[in-house]
Amino acid sequence: MQVFQYINLVEFLRNEYGLSEVKIINKLKANGSREVFHFSSTDGQWIVKILEPERSEEEVQSYTKVLHFLGQLPEQIAPVILQQLGGSLYARFNDRFLYVLEYINGDKVSENPEDEFEIGVLASRLHAVEGYQLESNLRYKDRIQNMLGWFKDKQFYSSYSRCIYNLPDFDNHQQCLIHTDIGPHNAMKKNNGQLIFIDFDDAGIGSKYIDLGYPLICQFVRFHNGQLKFDNRNATAFYRGYQLNQSLSDDEVELTFQGAVFMQLMYMNAYGDNAIEAMWSILEYGVNNKEILKSAIRGS
Template sequence: MINLTKVLKNWGFQEVIIENQFHEDSSRQIFSFSVNNQRMLLKGIPDEISENVIKGNVSAHEYLGNQKHIAPDIIYTPDGNCYIHEDGFWFYVMEFVEGRPLEETVEDEYSLGKIARLVHSYTDYQYLSSLDADKKRFYEWFTDKEFKKEFDSILNQLPDFTKYDQCFIHTDLGPHNAMMRLNGQVILIDLDDSGIGSMHLDIGWAFIMQFVEYNRETEEMKYRFDLAMAFLQGYYENEKISRNEYDLIWQGAIFMHISYMKVFGPYAVNPLWNILKYGMCQKDKLWDMLIQQETFI
């Protein structure tokens, strides 16, 4: 049992009130607490994770939060440290964001697109994202599947994303990782894997992973063109999107979806393959819808 009061004394906090624990089924320890009516968030990560990873995590919050003010701030200890090691965990304290999570609505997707564009304008960050942009590992996957030949053919068409625009990326850019403050400002949360990486992978994540709605019971699928359009409108606003840029976003979408195809276990592989194929079929339909907006293409 972790003595949270003892841990938080490293920040000089006295008379701490522990409020809630989040993700209790996780090995990570995440608690909200308050001191003198100020709410904060304590995050503890098992020390099997290397210290370099923790440095990257807190650095991302320092950069996007304390410096750019579009993520929760890191709270420092009295001697200026941004994290500590105690009881087998790395701990750091962040600002608790008062507000609401973004939702899968047109309005919120538009706001998410705008904040994504702002984040992607930052190129001077010192840490690389932990996202592996190399497709080579995927060629070893699914050797027992009937779709293996088609799968490899799809991989062959994916570019080397490291040769295209590199910037600060989140790696899991969806409404579930964004909050709207009480004043209406949108910020990003959960920066654990963020850093410098491929812009097109970051934008592309949602175009299959999120925008394809899949009914597990009926296996029916639906594409949320409204959300995809809203995100792109927020991201590009009145800027023109070239067909080449659009193609790169979709190649990023395919890469990101494939990267998750083994995450949910062997029984999820075939449904995820079907989702991939269905999602790819929506690319030209969405493009045709974008063309109809003359100020957008």
């Protein structure tokens, strides 16, 4: 963003949000053409997210409505979204949409049993939230249709497609408010020690078991010095935190494992052609060690 665009953004934030003494502090790392800035005003410190030009108004409405809804809860789960002077949750800035969130003054969350346990507790709180109506952008059947068209030239395609066909219909099982990308990378610890989730772009009503299964393979199965390993300690801590107040039944443990398989399948294509074989190896490892992974889901 050039100097004159910085000036335009500052003026825009002043005029549309009624903020005084706006000052851009720095530009934060973001994916693709998205731009994220940390800025200050007399009312506090904020984050402004300027979305990619291809993002539709329907998408930005989805992104911001869930944050506004969560902001009404007695206990904080997400950053507070700032409304414009006219009450809108987002605005058009040049050819893009933007929205403004509170800046979380705190620390990144680490991959250790203590923090993973607290992330699990926070995930259970999110899933217990009632009253939200909008569907998540992670639509199970749409993703399945896309995935069946991938990797037809790969030797593993028959096993890959079998994994897809063996998945349950998650739409027929418990639906709740989901984040879609739960993990330390999307959590912050405030200065008072409280954890909150960040990056709710695809959040909405969806399968509890897809959301809960996400970290099991996608996060906790990784290559270490060329060898695949399951981080049983952190995985067990996360699922213990989730079940602090209510245990998962045997059926729910199985559904959570299948949710993990689905999420790894969905991300198979996410890191480019050179990573596809490695992503398949991670999924194979998870499937071949199913009982070990399910034991972690049980918290044992």
